[in-house]
Amino acid sequence: xxxxxxxxxxxxxxxxxxxxxxxxxxxxxxxxxxxxxxxxxxxxxxxxxxxxxxxxxxxxxxxxxxxxxxxxxxxxxxxxxxxxxxxxxxxxxxxxxxxxxxxxxxxxxxxxxxxxxxxxxxxxxxxxxxxxxxxxxxxxxxxxxxxxxxxxxxxxxxxxxxxxxxxxxxxxxxxxxxxxxxxxxxxxxxxxxxxxxxx
Numbered sequence: 001x002x003x004x005x006x007x008x009x010x011x012x013x014x015x016x017x018x019x020x021x022x023x024x025x026x027x028x029x030x031x032x033x034x035x036x037x038x039x040x041x042x043x044x045x046x047x048x049x050x051x052x053x054x055x056x057x058x059x060x061x062x063x064x065x066x067x068x069x070x071x072x073x074x075x076x077x078x079x080x081x082x083x084x085x086x087x088x089x090x091x092x093x094x095x096x097x098x099x100x101x102x103x104x105x106x107x108x109x110x111x112x113x114x115x116x117x118x119x120x121x122x123x124x125x126x127x128x129x130x131x132x133x134x135x136x137x138x139x140x141x142x143x144x145x146x147x148x149x150x151x152x153x154x155x156x157x158x159x160x161x162x163x164x165x166x167x168x169x170x171x172x173x174x175x176x177x178x179x180x181x182x183x184x185x186x187x188x189x190x191x192x193x194x195x196x197x198x199x
Contacts, residue, residue: 049149050148050149053108053146053147053148053149054148056105056108057108057109057146057148057167057169060105060108060109060144060146061109061169061171063096063097064097064109064142064144064169064171065171065173066096067092067093067096067097067142067171068093068139068140068141068142068171068172068173069173069175070092070096071089071090071092071093071096071120071122071140071142071173072089072139072140072173072174072175073092073175074088074089074091074092075088075089075122075123075139075140075175075177076139076175076176076177076178077178078178078179078180078181079180079181080180080181080182081180081181081182082123082177082180082183084180085177085178085180086122086123089122089140090116090117090120090122093117093120093122093140093142094117097111097117097119097142097144098111098117101117103118108146109144109145109146109169110144110145110146111142111143111144112143112144112145112168113143119142119143119144120140120141120142121140121141121142121143122139122140122141123138124138125138125139125141125172125174138174138176138177139172139173139174139175139176139177140172140173141170141171141172141173142170142171142172143168143169143170143171144168144169145166145167145168145169146166146167146169147165147166148165148166148167149165
């Protein structure tokens, strides 16, 4: 509005005054560009960090799928007893998703739930029915929790809990389990057979 008034100024106003007023108006608007830049950069930074975090979570999920598969393979292989099979599965899982007993990438994902290591279930999982010959849910399940927002969106004065800013993922691999040597010998004895190196 001031710009309009002074651009239509009467001829009796000194022409030297007009540039001074225009300079003052322009200098008063100089912070607007900085403020707009800061707001837009904050928005772009938030989106960028969200997509980077999302990519890290998806990459970690892919790695966890591979880790549960390798652990299920170790569990599947025959051995002296079932505890040995379970111990090999735990060892493989600890070497892949853990580091010195802690989560390998805690800023991206953390094991969630019970089990050893934290987040892992090894053996007869939910849905396993030992009386059925074709019961298949025996293997490895790993559950982890990840944050999706590095800068979580919230209302002023509202504080988000960790549960509000996280998503829980589960990876499963069912490859069954080979009978142990002890189980094989027991079954052969029960059926009246003899034990040879076939177990």
